Amino acid sequence: MSTPSPIANAVQAHYTRADLGEAILAALQQAGKDPDHLTPPDLTPVDSFHIRGRVATLELARAAGLEATQRVLDVGCGIGGTSRCLASEFGCQVTGVDLTEAYCRVAAMLTEKTGLASLIDYRQADATALPFDEGTFDVVWTEHVAMNIPDKARLYAELHRVLKPGGTLAIYDILAGPSGPVLFPVPWARTPDSSFLVSPDDLRALLQGAGFTVQRWDDTTDAARAWFVALAEKIRQSGLPALGFHLLMGADFAAMAQNQRRNLEEGRIVLAQIVARK
Structure with missing residues (x-):
């Protein structure tokens, strides 16, 4: 097994919290939920860790058919919000992979408590070296993940490799805006050292270079801006x-x-939902 790179170690350190599972269960009780009888929407405030949350996931799922x-x-399943959403809403079999081992453990625990363990499994893995055979999956899905991966050509080549011929790649990602640079800290990185944004044009070229045909590209920046303005204002007040x-993320999240x-608001980042085919 290869030794993790300094960047991989930094990314894992950014996301890892030793007592995460216990903290989530305690917060669920505080929020009036029964931790032993959960539904996927109960977990949305904490497990849909991307801009616009579950709404954006469902939009992309419908666009991807x-x-x-x-x-x-x-890919980059976090604590399993997207995998549980897709399994519960569409009935598909989902495998989640994440670089952060603690996230995989918590994802499995929460999935068990929502009664979806028969449809979902999790593995700790690097997105640029996936532990699956060529042509294994009908759909490869990734939301807010590539920002932490410097070797994007290798990333998209791996996603292409594990897809079946004619398979679908569904992406929801944060991209570099025209007004950069990004102000830190942000949810995916506390410093620029582990942030690797590309522009929309660069992403198109990367996908085409990996062998994908882009079928749909939706700029969702306006909706993302409105959502995050409301969230930030709610936290401020x-x-x-x-x-x-x-x-x-800890206290840094504010x-x-x-x-x-x-x-x-300042155009330093933009959002895109993309559907492509192998």
Whole structure:
């Protein structure tokens, strides 16, 4: 097994919290939920760790034409919000992979508590060296993941490799805006050292270079901006809620939210939902 790179170690350190599972279960109780009888929407405030949350996931799933018969690979699955959403809403079999081992453990625990373990499994893995045979999956899915990966040519080549011929790549990502640079800290990085954004034009070229044909490209920056402005303002006025992304990021999340609001308002980042075919 190869030794993780300094960047991989930094990314894992950014996301790892030793007591994350216990903290989420305690916050669920505080929010009036029964931790032993959970539904995927109960977890949305903490597990849909991307801009616009579950709404954006469902938008992309419909655009990708997701069906129950498909086997899906969720690359950068985090604590499993997207995998549970896709399995519960569409009935498909989902495998989630994430670089952060603690996220995989928590994802499996929460999936068990939502009764979806028969449809979902998780593995700790590097997105640029996936532990799957060529042509394994009908759909490869990734939301807010590539920002932490410097070797994007290798990333998209791997996603292409594990897809079946004619398979679908579904992407929802943060890209470099025209007004950069990004203000840090942000939810995916506390410093520029582990942030690797590309422009929309660069991403198109990367996907084409990996052998994909882009079928749909939706700029969702305006909706993202409105969503994050509302979130940041709510945190500014009322503080952090019992159940929220701060459980993943710690006390830094308040500053991250304000910076992300500015990054969106000032055009330092843009958002895209993309459907491509192998």
